[in-house]
Amino acid sequence: MHVFRKRNGKGNGNGGPVIRMEGITKVYDTGKVRVEALRGIDLAIGGGEFVAIVGPSGSGKSTLMNLIGCLDTPTGGDYDLLGEPVKGLDRNRLSAVRNRRVGFVFQNFNLLPQISAYENVELPLLFGSVSAKERKRRTEEVLARVGLEDRMEHKPTELSGGQMQRVAIARALAMDPAILLADEPTGNLDSTSGGDIMALFEDLWRQGRTIVVITHDAALSRRASRVVEIRDGRITRDTGARPEGGNAREALPE
Amino acid sequence: MSLRASLRQLSRDLRSQKLRTAFTAFGIVWGTVAVSLLLAFGQGMHAQLVKSSAGLGENIVIAWPSLTSKPFEGLGKGRRIRLDEEDIEMLRARAGGLLGISGEYASTLKLVYGTRTLAVDVSGVSPIFGEMRNLVPAAGGRFVNDLDERDKRRTLFLGDQLAKDLFGSTDPVGKTVQLGGSPFQIVGVLKKKSQDSSYSGRDEGKAFAPASTMRALTGQRYVNNFIFKAETNADTERLKAGVRRILAARHRFDPEDKEALALWDTTEMFRFLDTFMLAFRLFLGIVGSLTLVVGGIGVSNIMNVVVEERTREIGIKMALGARPSSILGQLLLETIFLTAGGGAVGLAISAAICAVFPESFTEFVGRPVLSPLVTATTAGLLGAVAIVAGYFPARDASRLDPVVAMKT
Numbered sequence: 292m293h294v295f296r297k298r299n300g301k302g303n304g305n306g307g308p309v310i311r312m313e314g315i316t317k318v319y320d321t322g323k324v325r326v327e328a329l330r331g332i333d334l335a336i337g338g339g340e341f342v343a344i345v346g347p348s349g350s351g352k353s354t355l356m357n358l359i360g361c362l363d364t365p366t367g368g369d370y371d372l373l374g375e376p377v378k379g380l381d382r383n384r385l386s387a388v389r390n391r392r393v394g395f396v397f398q399n400f401n402l403l404p405q406i407s408a409y410e411n412v413e414l415p416l417l418f419g420s421v422s423a424k425e426r427k428r429r430t431e432e433v434l435a436r437v438g439l440e441d442r443m444e445h446k447p448t449e450l451s452g453g454q455m456q457r458v459a460i461a462r463a464l465a466m467d468p469a470i471l472l473a474d475e476p477t478g479n480l481d482s483t484s485g486g487d488i489m490a491l492f493e494d495l496w497r498q499g500r501t502i503v504v505i506t507h508d509a510a511l512s513r514r515a516s517r518v519v520e521i522r523d524g525r526i527t528r529d530t531g532a533r534p535e536g537g538n539a540r541e542a543l544p545e
Numbered sequence: 546m547s548l549r550a551s552l553r554q555l556s557r558d559l560r561s562q563k564l565r566t567a568f569t570a571f572g573i574v575w576g577t578v579a580v581s582l583l584l585a586f587g588q589g590m591h592a593q594l595v596k597s598s599a600g601l602g603e604n605i606v607i608a609w610p611s612l613t614s615k616p617f618e619g620l621g622k623g624r625r626i627r628l629d630e631e632d633i634e635m636l637r638a639r640a641g642g643l644l645g646i647s648g649e650y651a652s653t654l655k656l657v658y659g660t661r662t663l664a665v666d667v668s669g670v671s672p673i674f675g676e677m678r679n680l681v682p683a684a685g686g687r688f689v690n691d692l693d694e695r696d697k698r699r700t701l702f703l704g705d706q707l708a709k710d711l712f713g714s715t716d717p718v719g720k721t722v723q724l725g726g727s728p729f730q731i732v733g734v735l736k737k738k739s740q741d742s743s744y745s746g747r748d749e750g751k752a753f754a755p756a757s758t759m760r761a762l763t764g765q766r767y768v769n770n771f772i773f774k775a776e777t778n779a780d781t782e783r784l785k786a787g788v789r790r791i792l793a794a795r796h797r798f799d800p801e802d803k804e805a806l807a808l809w810d811t812t813e814m815f816r817f818l819d820t821f822m823l824a825f826r827l828f829l830g831i832v833g834s835l836t837l838v839v840g841g842i843g844v845s846n847i848m849n850v851v852v853e854e855r856t857r858e859i860g861i862k863m864a865l866g867a868r869p870s871s872i873l874g875q876l877l878l879e880t881i882f883l884t885a886g887g888g889a890v891g892l893a894i895s896a897a898i899c900a901v902f903p904e905s906f907t908e909f910v911g912r913p914v915l916s917p918l919v920t921a922t923t924a925g926l927l928g929a930v931a932i933v934a935g936y937f938p939a940r941d942a943s944r945l946d947p948v949v950a951m952k953t
Contacts, residue, residue, distance in 0.1 A: 362864060362948050383868040390866020401861045401951055405561060417550045418866040462865070 307374050309469050309501050310336040310359060315368035317354050317524075328354040330524040332368070336470075336503065341496040343515035344505045351524040353474065356505045360393045360472045361385050373469050390419050394463030396473035400455045402447040408434065408458045409443040415466045433461040437491065453484030460491060471495065473504045477511055489514055555879055558851075569847045570887040573927070576837030577891025578898075581923040583833040585899055585913035587826035593739070593911025594818055598811075600740025600748070602678040604778050606785060607744055607809040609770045610792075614804035618797055626796050626805050627767040630756070635795065636773070640787045642780040647671035648768035650759045651745060656752065657723040658711050665707060666745065667724065667752045669759020675702070677774050679738060680748060686718045686733025693732075693755040700758070701729040706749035708734040725762055729754065739908065744770075744809070781812045834926055840887070841930035848880055848938035859942050860950025873943035880935025881928075888927040892920065 315332040318325060328351045336342055346352045357363040358370065361377055364385070370377045372392055380388065395401075402411050409430055416426040434443055437457040447455050456476060463471055473492070477485035485508070493514050496502050504511060512518050520528040559566045610626040633648045640646070650669035655662060674680070675688030680702065682688055693700045701724060708717045708731075717731040740747050759765065775784040785808055786800075793800040852859070859872055892915070899913045 357948050360864075363946075383870050386863060386866050386868040389864060395864055397951070401857075401864070403858055403861065405557070414862065414867075415865045418862070418868070418871070466866070 308335040308337045309340075309373060310334065310503075311369075311371045311374075312358075313369045315355075315358060315365045315370060317351070317358065317363070318366045328524055329358070329365070332521075332524075332526060334519065334526065334529075336501065338469075338501050339496075339499055341492070341502045341514070341516040342504070343512035343518045344503065344521060345507070345512050345518060346521035346527075350521045352505050352521045354524075355521065356472060356474055356503075359470070359503060360395060361388045386418075390415055391466055392469045394460075394466065394468040394471045396456070396459050396463050396471065396476045398475035398478040400447070400452075400459045400479070402455055402458055402462075404447050407444050407446055408439060408450065408461075411447070411458055412462045412465050415462060419466055421466075429465055429467075430461075433464045434458075436464065437461045451484065452480050453487050456480060456484070456488050457491065460488070460495075464495075470501045470503055473502070473506075475506055475508070476504065477506070477508050485510075551875055551878055554875065555882055558879060559883070565847065566883065569844055570883055570890070572840030572843035573837070573884050573887025573930075574840075574891040574894070576833075576840035576930075577888045577923060577927060578894050579836035580830070580833035580926060581892055581895040581915060581919055582898060582913065583829040584826065584919040584922060585895065585915050586910065587822070587829040588916055588919060589907075589911035589913040591822040591826060591911070592914075593907065593909075594741075594822060595815070596911075597739040597741040598814060598818060599679055600738050601742050601744075601811060602772070602774070604781065604812040604815055605677050605772050605774045606781065606788075606811065607770060607772050608788065609807045610768070611804055611807050613798045613802055615799045615802045617799040617802070620797060624798070626792075626798060628771065628792070628796075629766050629768065630760070632792065632795065633768065633771055636771075636788055636791060639791055640773075640784060642776050642784050642787075644774045644776045645671075645673035645677050646771060646773040647674035647677065648756055648771045649674070650756055650763070650765050651769045652725075652759065652763050652765065654725040654763075655723075656711065658720065661711055663707070663711060665724075665752050666750070667701075667754055667759065668745075669754050669756040669765075671756055674753070674772065677772055678748070680753065681736045681738065682733035683736040685716065686731075688733055689753060689755045694757050697757040697761050698755060699724075699727055699729040699762075700732045700755065702733045702753040703731060703735065704747070704749040704751045705735045705737050706747075707752060724752070724754070727762060742811075742814075778812050778815075781810060785810065830922070837926055837930055841884075841934040844880060844883060844931070845934035845938060848876060848935055849941075851879075852876065852938045852942040855942075856945060856950045856953045859945055860947045860953070863945070863947035864951060869943035872945075873939045876939035876942055877932070877935045880939070881931045884927055884931035884934070888924065892923065 312332050312334040315329055316327070317329040318327050332355060344352050344355060354363070358365050361372065364377070372388065377385070377388065403414070412430045412434055413426055416429060421429070431440070431443070434440055437460050439454060439457055439461065442450060442454060447458065450458065476492070477488050480488060489511050492502055492504065496516070504515065506512055518528070518530045519526055610628045613620070613622050613624045613626065616622050628648070630648060633646060637643065637646050647670050652667055653664055654667050656665040670689065672688065672690050672694055680688055682702070683705070688702050689700060692698065701722065703711070703717060711717065711722070712720070717734055720731050721728050722731060735748060740749070773784070773788065775781045789800050789806055792806055793802070798805040863869065863872065896915050899915050902913055
């Protein structure tokens with residue numbers, strides 16, 4: 292049982308899940324090689340959940356992340372994001388969905404090196420055609436949220452790994468998306484910076500963000516409210532949704 | 546993405562690779578200079594050739610009555626056809642679509658001014674002759690007019706070279722000379738003109754008097770030749786046939802007898818000149834365009850490199866919500882900007898070359914002009930080059946898979 296928490300008047304008011312996947316399959320067919328990356332995923336994630344998707348390399352979890360983030364489309368099955376079917380959207384529409392609904396955080400940060408932290412964070416707002424005044428307000432707000440208000444004019448190369456990842460998180464938050472989708476966000480960081488980033492995610496979750504993290508990092512998955520394990524393209528374990536405030540640490544036998 | 550944001554991105558991209566941007570733009574600059582200058586020279590040359598040819602008169606027909614070459618209605622061949630002013634009057638009244646007609650009564654006469662004496666070819670002509678033959682008076686003078694013709698006034702219009710030989714630097718207008726023993730007043734001098742064809746000497750060395758005066762002075766009754774012009778060039782053929790028919794009926798020769806009345810139709814020359822020059826200009830345009838196309842290929846190559854370099858950046862932007870169509874637009878805008886910039890510089894260089902083109906060369910190759918036609922053609926070519934050069938790399942970029950692109 293989960294409760295959808297309404298944030299900033301956004302989200303689906305009917306209390307339905309943020310993510311609803313039914314019978315999702317993904318087949319990569321190069322003509323010679325046919326790889327079934329996902330073999331039928333049923334997954335519902337409600338608003339305000341903090342889900343860790345774990346699994347060994349090649350399990351299909353990155354494919355799942357690409358599908359959740361609308362970077363790719365499934366071969367079969369149905370996927371509704373905020374109650375809206377993603378199926379059949381063209382590439383331009385998918386871009387718009389990513390822009391408004393999904394905030395990405397990547398393992399290697401994926402910041403543009405030649406522009407400042409501020410300009411990096413502003414990018415999704417530019418693609419979303421947000422007015423100049425509103426862009427400035429939101430960019431400054433999210434940079435302050437991740438504690439980088441005094442690093443706005445720095446280029447990524449002038450920042451530490453942890454700071455770069457915080458810029459990336461600020462960028463992911465800029466459009467106030469329905470879900471924050473992170474792929475091994477602590478994978479390239481030392482344990483101290485990694486800890487900071489984990490704390491930041493937990494903080495954001497406690498404020499009502501829906502977070503989906505793909506990770507190998509047991510320390511990170513322990514902070515999640517729910518752990519979904521994937522092997523060979525199937526969900527092999529799901530701790531299920533926890534009531535708010537609780538996390539997987541209590542739910543999982545260690 | 547807003548236009549302003551696009552432009553900001555654009556200036557950042559262009560500045561980040563200044564040297565490469567400069568080299569790429571240079572190809573376009575060079576191509577633009579080539580296209581616009583070749584077109585400009587083509588147009589200038591065309592204009593110069595038309596002008597020189599028009600020295601004789603534009604689209605006129607010159608007619609010489611001669612000997613019949615065919616027997617007709619019981620009359621033998623080899624009969625001389627002679628035309629007088631009555632024939633000219635009849636043609637003026639009856640030939641359809643006639644803009645103007647003038648007989649020409651030519652004599653070589655002694656011209657005396659002060660101590661100088663010259664033998665000069667003088668033509669007695671109607672006032673319309675000046676207009677048809679492009680005999681434009683220099684400032685302060687005039688051609689033979691209707692009153693001169695009606696009253697058999699002894700007025701004379703001089704070719705510019707003749708005026709110089711006779712008067713040196715003195716203004717001849719208003720001076721009196723002795724022509725064939727009679728006093729004539731100079732009423733005008735020919736404004737210097739280019740003339741590359743003639744039938745009895747170039748106009749610069751001739752003198753022109755009213756036809757009526759000349760007939761009275763020399764007693765010449767028959768015209769040496771006459772010239773006429775159709776109201777519209779397209780009617781010239783019909784007018785020629787009409788003139789032959791009227792004269793043939795009156796002088797009883799075969800209308801098909803080309804030798805009885807020899808015609809030189811200069812419209813044929815102008816038609817040929819136009820066709821030839823259009824082909825020549827097209828050739829120049831193609832040569833220049835190819836240079837521009839080579840520049841365009843350079844731009845396209847650079848844009849391919851740019852897309853390759855930016856693959857990761859494009860992937861990230863798409864993940865963040867940049868639409869494939871706006872990625873395409875951005876790169877296309879970049880190409881168009883680069884091409885437009887290079888084109889503007891190229892046109893400026895061409896304009897400068899046209900502006901400083903030495904006057905002394907213009908007699909041979911004409912004056913190159915960056916006319917609206919040349920500029921518009923060049924701009925059109927530039928636009929086509931930019932769109933073709935930019936489209937394919939931009940399309941490739943917009944088709945990138947963000948997942949794959951981000952991993953590069």
